Amino acid sequence: MQGMIWLLGFLIGASPDSVAQQIMWRVYNRPSFQDMHAQITMTLIDPNGTQRVRKMETWSKKDPKTGETKMLIKFMEPADLRGTAFLIYQHKDREDDMWFYLPALRKTKRLAASGKSGAFMGSDFSNYDIGGGEYEDWNYRLLREEDLDGIPCWVIEALPKSPDVEKKSGYSKEIRWVNKENDLVVRTDHYDRSEMLYKRTVVKDAVQIQGIWFERVIEATDLDSGHRTVMEFTDIRVNQGLPDDLFSIRALGR
Amino acid sequence: MAISWLMVLLAYTHLGGYLRFESFVRVDSGYQIHKLATTLQLRTTLDQPGISGFSALNLIMDRRAPDPVIFRPIELYLTFHRGPVDLTLGKKILTWGAGVFVSPSDFVNPWDFSVLYSDLEEFREGIEVADFAYYRGNAFVELAFLPMFRPNTYPLPSLQIPVPAGPDTFVVFMDGTHPVLPEPTLKKGEGFLRVGGTWGPMDFRLLAFRGFDRDPDLQVRYVWLPGSNPQEHPPDTIHLRPEYRPVWMGAGTLTWIVGPWELHADVAYVRTEDTDGTLPTVKNPYVYGAFGFFRSFWNDQWSLGLDLLVKRIFAFGQTPEDPMGVNALLEEQARMLNFQYEETQPSLAFHLQGSDTRDLWRWSASGIYDLRAREGFLLATLSYAWADGVSLQVGGLFSGRKGRSPFSQMGRHLGQVGFLEARWSF
Incomplete structure (x- = not known):
């Protein structure tokens, strides 16, 4: 089907750029869950093989009217971080609202949403990677079609639309491999601001839950x-009707 | 029965805590060991529909302490949830405020200034409370009753001063070991009302508190020799004791996110019994504000918070003069406890912290510098995450010696301290 769209775009004279825009629009606008709960295990592995483990529990809920998402993340491990929690309201038209609760201080603090290109909890994922970014942040160009480990993919180049996007993402370019079967980005090569390839993210496992594809291991x-x-999602539960007051300052310290 | 009840409780609770070894030496006094302690903390967390709870209990074994083994309950409370309402009962740490290190509105939970180098939960040990809160989204109304007063902790002076007064000499006795506390009755209980909410990029809180001051004033008792005339002679002795007096406080905080900046203001007005400033032994009403910012730099690896703290004393210097000069003497003694040395007392407070990209190394420095007294307090630490839940930390605590604030007073009592800590959290 996706191949047909590519062919159709080609026949009606659409440029590879506009085809790439269409593909990426579909990627960003894949059907998603109204709400979701998951346990996340993040294993940090240094070149010597030494592992450090971070465990989190996360809940998220999308507002069907505005498309804005509320997210609550609670840290379970390591033990010295247990109870630390973040509450994030992701907005379409303005900076996100963020609060965090530090159990050591017994205090909830409001945070400015800065430093998105910084590492998320010392991992190889940046805060921007975790937040997902926006479709509108990038210009897209279709480079080629190729199989990646037997999966037919579109290979799309994404360039930041503005210096601001480059600054907040920390990337001067991304090359993304999009699975033609399910519109999942299965691999991304990230180029730093000096245009050197320095990071690669690969989806190692994906699952289909209630008909919707979801990256389970990245x-x-x-x-x-x-x-x-390695970030692994377990205990994934979707569309449970999570209450709104779960995504409140009240819930942060509980 | 008790065992099965305990088993049920354990099935619904999460156990955790830490084991910490710490060694403190006075770097200004021949590297004298000030503390050599092992602390075991056990934490229990309960989170079930309708009820949650938390307890943290410390068992401290300190070779340098008068009691080598101390059992210290930090917090122990249960919260009952029903719809938008929470009811919390027990001993709980109530820390508030928007300041980076000190928040004027953070008045209710007492401080233990003698252990400022420890974790917050040790220098802000919980206070017994019955707390009712109603929530609507991120807005709330909170009403609380605190049945028993608990003061700030720092060494109170005991001294004896002979004072020449014309042909006579009288003696001032200051007894810091027996402060006068409010009676432990429900009638002397304290209470507060707090409301708060969120409006776009702004968070605000308002607080009204009625209770007792966490810092003491002076109780004074005059003694004349038998047969002497109080109209003609000064007293033979003046006995002074610290006394915790009623206060009323109104406070407000505002946090405002502007781009990468978190801007904040935290202002408290404290009304004391000496509204016109004429009582030498009672502190004057004052307003205390913190105005500053917090922001992160370099991909969140560094962050800095900076506040200008200003305390303005009302009716300053209104104590009436008396022929014997007793009022001036009493006021001088009172200042050792209430720190009202200047009409306007500006300070700077800061908190700087950073980490490496992998979050293994972390460093921080917090401090206050009194711009008038030119003295301060600095706590600096460097830690390394050796493994998951295992950390090593070194640091130092440096404070001024004039003692014009509870923070800098620790320089007199604790000296300049270096410390080493190893901790395993489980």
Whole structure:
């Protein structure tokens, strides 16, 4: 089907750029869950093989009217971080609202949504990777079609639309492999602001839940240092009708 | 029966805590060991529909303490949830405020200034509370009753001063070991009302508190020799004791996100019994504000918070003069406890922290510098995450010696301290 769209675009004179825009629009606008709960295990592996483990529990809920998402993340491990929690309201038209609860201080603090290109909890994922970014942040160009480990893919180049996007994402370019079967981005090569390839994220496992594809295991590798992070989602529960008050400051410290 | 009840409880609770070894030495006094302690903390967390709870209990074994083994309950409370309402009963840490290190509105939970180098939960040990809160989204109304007063902790002076007064000499006795506390009755209980909410990029809180001051004033008792005339002679002795007096406080905080900046203001007005400033032994009403920012740099690896703290004393210097000069003397003694040395007391407070990209190394420095007294307090730490839940930390605590604030007073009592800590969290 996707091949037909590509062919149709070609026949009606659409440029590879506009085809790429269509593909990426579908990627960003895949059907998604109204709400979701998951346990996340993040394993940080240094080049010597030493592992450090971070465990989190996360809940998220999308507003069907505005498309904005509320997210609650609670850290379970390591033990010295247990109870630390983030509450994030992702907005379409303005900066996200963020609060975090630090059990050591017994206090909820409001946070400015800065430093998105910074590492998420010392891992190889950046805060921007975790937040997912926006379709509108990038210009897309179809480079080619190729099989990746037997999966037919479109290979799309994404360039930041503005210096601001480049700054907040920390990337000057991304090359994304999009699975033609399910519109999942299965691999991304990230180029730093000096245009050097330095990081690769690969979806190692995906599952279909209630007809919707979901990346279950993702690995990010720092190609310079060899440091890796594997993020695995378990206990995934969707569309349970999570209550709104779960996504409130009240719930942060509980 | 008790065992099965305990088994049921354990099935619904999460156990955790830490084991910590710490060693403190005075770097200004021949590297004298100030503390050599092992602390075991056990934490229990309960989270079930309709009820949650938390307890943290410390068992401290300190070779340098008068009691080598101390059992210290930090917190122990249960919260009952029903719809938008929470009811919390027990001993709980109530820390508030928007300031980076000190928040004027953070008045209710007492401080233990003698252990400022420890975790917050040790220098802000919980206070017994019955707390009712109603929530609507991120807005709330909170009403609380605190049945028993608990003061700030720092060494109170005991001294004896002979004072020449014309042909006579009288003696001032200051007894810091027996402070006068409010009676432990429900009638002397304290209470507060707090409301808060969120409006776009702004969070606000308002607080009204009625209770007792966490810092003491002075109780004074004059003694004349038998046969002497109080109209003609000064007293033979003046006995002073710290006394915790009623206060009323109104406070507000505002946090405002502007781009990468978190801007904040935290202002409290404290009304004391000495509204016109004429009582030498009672502190004057004052307003205390913190105004500053917090922001992160370099991909969140560094962050800095900076506040200008200003305390303005009302009716300052209104104590009436008396022929014997007793009022001036009492006021001088009172200032050692209430720190009202200047009409306007500006300070800077900061908190700087950073980490490496892998979050293995972390460093931080927090402090206050009194711009008038030119003295301060600095706590600096460097830690390394050796493994998951295992950390090593070194640090230092440095404080001024004039003692014009509870923070800098620790320089007199604790000296300049270096410390080492190893901790395993489980």
